[in-house]
Amino acid sequence: MAAPALRRRCGRAAGLWGGPPRAPPPLPLPLRRRAHEQPRRARGAGGLLAAQCERGLFQEVFPAQSAEEQLPGLLEPGRPPLTAYCGFDPTADSLHVGHLLAVMALLHFQRAGHNVIAVVGGATARLGDPSGRQHAREPLSAERVRAHARGLRAGLRRLFENHRELFWAAGGRRLGQAELLDNACWLGRQPLLDFLGGAGGRLRMGTLLSRQSCQARLRSPEGMSLAEFLYPALQAYDFLHLHQRHGCRIQLGGADQMGNIMSGYELVTKMTGTDVFGITVPLITSTTGDKLGKTAGNAVWLNRDKTSPFELYQFFVRQQDNIVEKYLKLFTFLPLEEIDHIMEMHAKEPEKWGPQKRLAAEVTKLVHGREGLESAKRCTKALYYSSVEALEAMSDQELQELFRQASSAELMLEPGMNVLDLCRKANAIPDGPSGYQKITDGGVSINGIRVTNPESVLILGQHILKNGVSLLRIGKKNYYIIKWLQL
Ligand SMILES: Nc1ncnc2c1ncn2[C@@H]1O[C@H](COP(=O)(O)OP(=O)(O)OP(=O)(O)O)[C@@H](O)[C@H]1O
Ligand SMILES: N[C@@H](Cc1ccc(O)cc1)C(=O)O
Secondary structure, three states: OOOHHHHHHHOOOOOOOOOOOOOOOOOOOOOOOOOOOOOEEOOOOOHHHHHHHHHOOOOEEEOHHHHHHHHHHHOOOOOOOOEEEEEEOOOOOOOEHHHHHHHHHHHHHHHOOOEEEEEEOOOHHHHOOOOOOOOOOOOOOHHHHHHHHHHHHHHHHHHHHHHHHHHOOOOOOOOOOEEEEEOHHHHOOOOHHHHHHOHHHHOOHHHHHHOHHHHHHHHOOOOOOHHHHHHHHHHHHHHHHHHHHHOEEEEEEEHHHHHHHHHHHHHHHHHHOOOOEEEEEOOOEOOOOOEOOOOOOOOOEOOOOOOOHHHHHHHHHOOOHHHHHHHHHHHOOOOHHHHHHHHHHHHHOHHHOHHHHHHHHHHHHHHHHHHHHHHHHHHHHHHHOOOHHHHHOOOHHHHHHHHHHOEEEEEEOOOOOEHHHHHHHOOOOOOOHHHHHHHHOOOEEEOOEEOOOOOOEOOEOOOEOOOOEEEEEEOOOEEEEEEEEOO
């Protein structure tokens, strides 16, 4: 259970994004056993809960009865801040769009003045959460988990910083504190026998075995390892630790996390007697209904080196009309009235793709900052609107990111080289007369300008831009980016 390399960071309790360390508020409330209750669709009387239910961000609350009785009041504006947390396992080195929804839930808590903790699961990632999975995860070495954890921490930090700098207009209201912790710091120091004798003695086998994720895996031919079986117990221990050390009373997570959240509830209430709560956000799925993420192999990443700002922007621009309103509510902070107005305008002018572009711009700015949004727009103009100015203004990084989308070639400019030579060297047209004809038929453009004479000699500043690049388009959609070497 040891994670030595992370220990250095463990003692730090200061808020990462402002504010002094927090003293854990004592919250002794009468012991109530509600682990038998079922979660219920989130409903709220007022404040944050109602606002996020209306946006569709909060899906279920647990335990239903006390959450409905107490949470609206506890989350009402003007009440003392609560602390909410959400965990992210570093099973990859980047967050993805699915995680962004859980982060949005944390940010809404922060905006309502509550304190939030993002936990990177440096310990739990070693076991692998069985929730919603048909197969065990590939085991990850401690070293890889640490490297991935660095990526997640950087991504989470960036989201919270971008939010504070670009989306928070205080107007006299207080932004809650945000902290970033790693559960290797406490689980990695937890002696096994203490864990089993303490938390292990409180959690009931029958309840753990009855969870849907456990049942599904036990019935599968592969079965379930002890490590996977114990995963919910470790996540439950996180909730207990965060409750005792940081006064945390709410765990957030995707809908697939409800079983683990219920185990956490059981442990915290049994060990402390305090009422705590779970809130889930809906799962973001692909058009085929698969959960968007690593497991299904359809993740849209938030780290630039995996999914560029341009690709992220395009992912949101491509959303269908029946999804875009829902995503505007889930992934942006735009007021609902403004979203209604955007949708009304869209009904009048659907060809402008207004809601899609606004959604893409808001998300790209949150994930990659202002510069990232500008880059996404520049790449879009260069690739889809053949803008010479945009292409000339592109940095090497943007060009490399674009190379991932379009075919690319690196060529040497030879004296007398013409349009036909360029197209052939880039493997953009077929050999022989049909390739020649493709040009004469008007099917080829360079830097947005149609070229119909295959023998035109290439001219610097016209066919080859100032930054040593040419954008070649064959037909309507086939792009080739040519980087000229040693100009
Ligand atoms: N597509 C999604 N929609 C909503 N929430 C999601 C999605 N993917 C992950 N989450 C949530 O983000 C949090 C962290 O998830 P985690 O990093 O462990 O990934 P995961 O759930 O194992 O998914 P995967 O490994 O398939 O990407 C959890 O609360 C999880 O439910
Ligand atoms: N189990 C969560 C990640 C997580 C890890 C530790 C926690 O305390 C909470 C959540 C998931 O796989 O999605």
